[in-house]
Amino acid sequence: xxxxxxRNLTYTYPLSEKPAFKNVNLSIEKGEFVLLTGxxxxxxxxxxxxxNGLIPHFYGGKLEGEIIxxxxxxxxxxxHELAQHVGLVFQNPENQLFALNVEKDVAFGLENLxxxxxxxxRRVDWALKVTGIYDLxxxxxxxxxxxxxxxxxxxxxxxxxxxxxxxxxxxxFLDPLTARNILEVIYQLNRSLGITVVxxxxxxxxxxxxxxxxxxxxxxxxxxDGEPRRVFLDENVKLVGIGVPxxxxxxxxxxxxxxxxxxxxxxxxxxxxxxxxVLAHDRG
Amino acid sequence: MIEVDNVYFSYxxxxxxxxxxxxxxxxxxxxxxxxxxxxxxxxxxxHFNGLLKPTxxxxxxxxxxxxxxxVAALARKVGFVFQNPDHQLFSETVEDEISFALRNFGxxxxxxxxxxxxxxxxxxxxxxRKVSPFMLSGGEKKRVALASVLAxxxxxxxxxxxxxGQDSYQKEKLKQFILHLNHQGKTxxxxxxxxxxxxxxxxxxxxxxxxxxxxxxxxxDVLTDPELxxxxxxxxxxxxxxFMRLNDLGxxxxxxxxxxxxxxxxxxxxxxxx
Ligand SMILES: Nc1ncnc2c1ncn2[C@@H]1O[C@H](COP(=O)(O)OP(=O)(O)OP(=O)(O)O)[C@@H](O)[C@H]1O
Ligand SMILES: Nc1ncnc2c1ncn2[C@@H]1O[C@H](COP(=O)(O)OP(=O)(O)O)[C@@H](O)[C@H]1O
Ligand SMILES: [Mg+2]
Ligand SMILES: [Mg+2]
Numbered sequence: 001x002x003x004x005x006x007r008n009l010t011y012t013y014p015l016s017e018k019p020a021f022k023n024v025n026l027s028i029e030k031g032e033f034v035l036l037t038g039x040x041x042x043x044x045x046x047x048x049x050x051x052n053g054l055i056p057h058f059y060g061g062k063l064e065g066e067i068i069x070x071x072x073x074x075x076x077x078x079x080h081e082l083a084q085h086v087g088l089v090f091q092n093p094e095n096q097l098f099a100l101n102v103e104k105d106v107a108f109g110l111e112n113l114x115x116x117x118x119x120x121x122r123r124v125d126w127a128l129k130v131t132g133i134y135d136l137x138x139x140x141x142x143x144x145x146x147x148x149x150x151x152x153x154x155x156x157x158x159x160x161x162x163x164x165x166x167x168x169x170x171x172x173f174l175d176p177l178t179a180r181n182i183l184e185v186i187y188q189l190n191r192s193l194g195i196t197v198v199x200x201x202x203x204x205x206x207x208x209x210x211x212x213x214x215x216x217x218x219x220x221x222x223x224x225d226g227e228p229r230r231v232f233l234d235e236n237v238k239l240v241g242i243g244v245p246x247x248x249x250x251x252x253x254x255x256x257x258x259x260x261x262x263x264x265x266x267x268x269x270x271x272x273x274x275x276x277x278v279l280a281h282d283r284g
Numbered sequence: 285m286i287e288v289d290n291v292y293f294s295y296x297x298x299x300x301x302x303x304x305x306x307x308x309x310x311x312x313x314x315x316x317x318x319x320x321x322x323x324x325x326x327x328x329x330x331h332f333n334g335l336l337k338p339t340x341x342x343x344x345x346x347x348x349x350x351x352x353x354x355v356a357a358l359a360r361k362v363g364f365v366f367q368n369p370d371h372q373l374f375s376e377t378v379e380d381e382i383s384f385a386l387r388n389f390g391x392x393x394x395x396x397x398x399x400x401x402x403x404x405x406x407x408x409x410x411x412x413r414k415v416s417p418f419m420l421s422g423g424e425k426k427r428v429a430l431a432s433v434l435a436x437x438x439x440x441x442x443x444x445x446x447x448x449g450q451d452s453y454q455k456e457k458l459k460q461f462i463l464h465l466n467h468q469g470k471t472x473x474x475x476x477x478x479x480x481x482x483x484x485x486x487x488x489x490x491x492x493x494x495x496x497x498x499x500x501x502x503x504x505d506v507l508t509d510p511e512l513x514x515x516x517x518x519x520x521x522x523x524x525x526x527f528m529r530l531n532d533l534g535x536x537x538x539x540x541x542x543x544x545x546x547x548x549x550x551x552x553x554x555x556x557x558x
Contacts (some may be wrong), residue, residue: 027313040422042419045422091449092556115361142324148321148322172448174321175319175516176519177320178517180318202450205480242451245522247522250546253555254550257550259553268525269529275530275533279533279556
């Protein structure tokens with residue numbers, strides 16, 4: 001069975017007239033690395049809030065249809081129980097930090113689950129190091145820069161190593177090198193431990209290469225769902241406009257001029273190989 | 285003109301965050317400040333509108349020392365959009381949010397109405413006029429914050445991470461109107477991690493690391509310099525990464541624009557094909 005399964009899911013916030021998304025059908029298997037994208041306001045964050053039960057338990061409103069995460073019907077299980085299976089990194093990191101210092105924030109979830117002391121120590125230190133905030137561990141969160149706060153929010157979820165990690169625009173406050181390093185860590189967790197990753201992003205240049213699947217939403221509906229190279233060529237997706245990586249853009253520009261590089265490149269390396277091959281071929 | 289003269293700054297906890305920063309931003313310039321998390325970018329730009337005052341050194345805005353004037357007086361001139369929109373928004377509706385400052389600055393009601401409509405329209409927010417800013421998505425909140433500042437038409441625009449939460453369409457629009465305002469002579473200063481956005485806009489780029497300025501050049505020279513890029517915890521733009529490798533096939537290395545990339549590759553393809 002799929003690790004996230006939504007059937008005819010429709011959700012309306014308490015004071016709204018219009019649903020934030022409607023009739024979403026979605027099935028994500030264990031170990032997938034899924035990229036969720038689409039125009040601002042299309043319902044991505046709202047969908048993420050359903051994965052860990054914030055909707056409906058915290059936000060209220062009207063949730064219709066069915067959603068099952070890690071085998072649990074989220075409506076029947078409290079947020080703290082779902083949190084053992086799903087870690088969510090919020091779009092706004094500040095909303096996630098509450099402890100007196102960075103280290104306590106990162107340890108909070110593990111302490112709550114009653115892990116042994118040295119296991120907590122080991123995991124917290126690891127998470128602080130891979131996100132590059134070990135030196136900030138005794139600082140209060142409000143004394144941190146925006147990007148440092150976002151690193152803390154990510155570290156808190158990484159330390160838990162839950163079955164499912166959901167990240168809502170996790171790189172928006174990160175400097176590019178840190179963003180790349182942290183994405184690399186998440187990708188390794190996905191590969192080696194089979195942790196399922198759902199990542200919301202607009203800047204696909206950073207993330208396209210890691211995803212096995214891209215889901216595109218528009219106006220509260222899923223309009224495309226599939227393998228990245230295919231989604232980038234989808235006519236509906238082109239109409240909505242998503243932030244395709246620059247090398248994909250280059251591929252599309254060359255294609256308009258009648259030059260086909262073959263496969264859609266997902267990274268500069270792939271683009272280099274395709275171009276080098278076309279040139280060598282034409283020479284020979 | 286904004287002049288930053290050997291500025292040092294420490295937060296109340298005593299940690300020194302700016303360590304001797306000097307720079308000059310002339311009227312009509314478009315500047316992007318980039319660099320590592322915690323480098324001091326937000327701290328620096330908060331000096332431009334007097335939110336923070338130097339511990340040592342001085343900041344002059346059109347010749348006036350920020351220590352000898354108030355944030356309120358500076359605000360009319362220096363519009364500031366916070367990195368985190370939640371730090372900026374407080375009104376009950378989007379419309380009230382945008383009219384608040386206009387009222388404070390004493391614009392008359394007719395002008396206020398026009399400006400509010402203009403800003404709502406420019407940022408695709410008209411449908412949210414009567415909605416609470418706190419019910420909006422992250423990207424929408426950021427646009428409300430932007431709209432409320434653009435509405436009073438400050439001489440200097442300081443935007444801390446303007447592209448956060450924006451989809452490709454909104455980002456393209458943002459680029460167009462920043463470039464447009466800049467062509468009309470407005471001074472625009474952005475802080476950003478969005479390297480591709482900078483590669484498209486080609487502003488003057490200031491790189492910061494550990495409380496100091498480590499580079500101040502045009503976008504192309506900075507963004508194609510691997511050493512500077514890694515010192516500032518950035519990555520090369522995708523197109524540049526590609527051309528660094530294509531260099532062994534005789535292509536130039538310093539390419540940042542996807543359109544230039546297309547032109548260079550087409551030229552070569554057409555050569556080898558005939
Ligand atoms: N209110 C504060 N009190 C104490 N220290 C602070 C405060 N705000 C920021 N700092 C510290 O000052 C340094 C610079 O922070 P600043 O917010 O200027 O960084 P930044 O370059 O804008 O980073 P980012 O890219 O993450 O937004 C950081 O080391 C941060 O921890
Ligand atoms: N707490 C809330 N209360 C009411 N409406 C909301 C709330 N959060 C978001 N919305 C609305 O729901 C829609 C989808 O928002 P969101 O899921 O945050 O979009 P995205 O993450 O794709 O940018 C938007 O129209 C937004 O204004
Ligand atoms: Mg969102
Ligand atoms: Mg900042």
